[in-house]
Amino acid sequence: QPHQPLAGMKMMITAGPTREALDPVRYLSNHSSGKMGYAIAASAAQMGAEVTLVSGPVALQAPTGVQLLRVESAAEMHHAVMTTAVQQDIFVACAAVADYRPEAVADCKIKKDNSEMSIRLVRNPDILADVAALNSGPFTVGFAAETHDVETYAIGKLQRKGLDMIAANDVSDSSIGFNSDDNALTLYWTDGKTELPATSKQQLAAQLLEQINHRYRIKQ
Numbered sequence: 323q324p325h326q327p328l329a330g331m332k333m334m335i336t337a338g339p340t341r342e343a344l345d346p347v348r349y350l351s352n353h354s355s356g357k358m359g360y361a362i363a364a365s366a367a368q369m370g371a372e373v374t375l376v377s378g379p380v381a382l383q384a385p386t387g388v389q390l391l392r393v394e395s396a397a398e399m400h401h402a403v404m405t406t407a408v409q410q411d412i413f414v415a416c417a418a419v420a421d422y423r424p425e426a427v428a429d430c431k432i433k434k435d436n437s438e439m440s441i442r443l444v445r446n447p448d449i450l451a452d453v454a455a456l457n458s459g460p461f462t463v464g465f466a467a468e469t470h471d472v473e474t475y476a477i478g479k480l481q482r483k484g485l486d487m488i489a490a491n492d493v494s495d496s497s498i499g500f501n502s503d504d505n506a507l508t509l510y511w512t513d514g515k516t517e518l519p520a521t522s523k524q525q526l527a528a529q530l531l532e533q534i535n536h537r538y539r540i541k542q
């Protein structure tokens with residue numbers, strides 16, 4: 323039996339991209355592989371947590387011992403998360419949620435009639451900010467994937483979204499981050515920070531969970 327520091331804890335994790343439909347055959351999305359979120363879910367389950375993984379469309383198997391809820395759009399992910407968010411002890415937002423969605427989804431395939439076309443987009447709900455704003459909600463952890471000024475943007479997000487912790491990574495380095503098997507993170511909380519150097523997403527997930535567990539216990 324492995325060490326189970328998260329035994330008795332309920333943890334929800336979002337992972338992967340979202341798909342925002344344009345018409346019955348097209349969507350807007352992004353390059354998230356879901357690997358980091360799935361690694362965190364697998365690791366949390368091994369450490370004894372009761373894990374719900376809310377995942378956008380990815381080419382990954384459900385980790386052992388994890389309850390997997392598959393969703394497509396940001397709106398669906400928001401609904402799936404908010405339904406049980408208040409019952410969770412820890413919420414980790416790893417999903418690369420589309421910031422905008424098409425204002426309207428066409429009922430039929432859009433035809434290429436004109437030389438130009440435009441699509442009006444509207445903002446999606448911020449799932450992480452909404453969970454962080456809950457009364458007696460879970461300990462909330464966000465991710466900040468940035469190409470520049472990583473620390474400034476990460477701390478800005480921590481404060482603006484009212485998070486307990488943020489995990490920042492520099493996605494301008496293609497050897498780590500999106501689609502890669504490796505990653506490196508810098509963790510920030512209100513009064514501290516720590517570096518988790520480049521390693522496999524499995525190793526990093528376990529290290530991240532140890533840090534989350536430590537900060538969570540301090541907050542109780």
Ligand code: C5P
Pocket residue numbers: 336396415416417418419420421446447448449450451463464465466467479
């Ligand atoms: O503001 P930004 O999208 O960079 O914030 C990233 C963090 O917020 C990630 O943890 C991501 O999962 C979460 N997020 C979210 N819902 C959104 C946008 C981002 O949960 N609509």
